[in-house]
Amino acid sequence: MSVTRKQYDWSETRPSMAVPEYISAITGREQTDFAPLYxxxxxxxxxxxxxxxxxxSVSFEHAGHSITVRSDGEVVVQTVTASIGR
Structure with missing residues (x-):
């Protein structure tokens, strides 16, 4: 499992915009490659x-990731890596 974290200032970036942007950044894929956040x-x-x-703290699943968004500005994305034979 891979865990990444990023800090945001919610007065500058809405959480609903930060999540898709961050997933796009860590996966190297376009936001349009994933289902809409809604x-x-x-x-x-x-x-x-x-x-x-x-x-x-709000946690949910989106685009194959487990996401936690916190009021202190932190977004945590956990990616589960599939293992063959386990």
Whole structure:
């Protein structure tokens, strides 16, 4: 399993925009290669939850990755690497 992390400033980047951008960056694929984020989570709800004044962590699956978005600006993406014979 591969885990990557990136820190964002939610006053400059909406969480619903950061997730697809980050997945695209770490996979080297275009955002249009993946299903829209709204297939996994309501983008407006994600933005509202994460940009609230309370400490919040939202986790969901998208584009073959396990994603956690935190109110402190951190996005954590876990990629599971398939192993043959295990």
């Amino acid at each position: 297939d996994a989570i309501d983008p407006e709800a994600l933005d509202a939850l994460v940009q609230s004044d309370s400490p919040v």
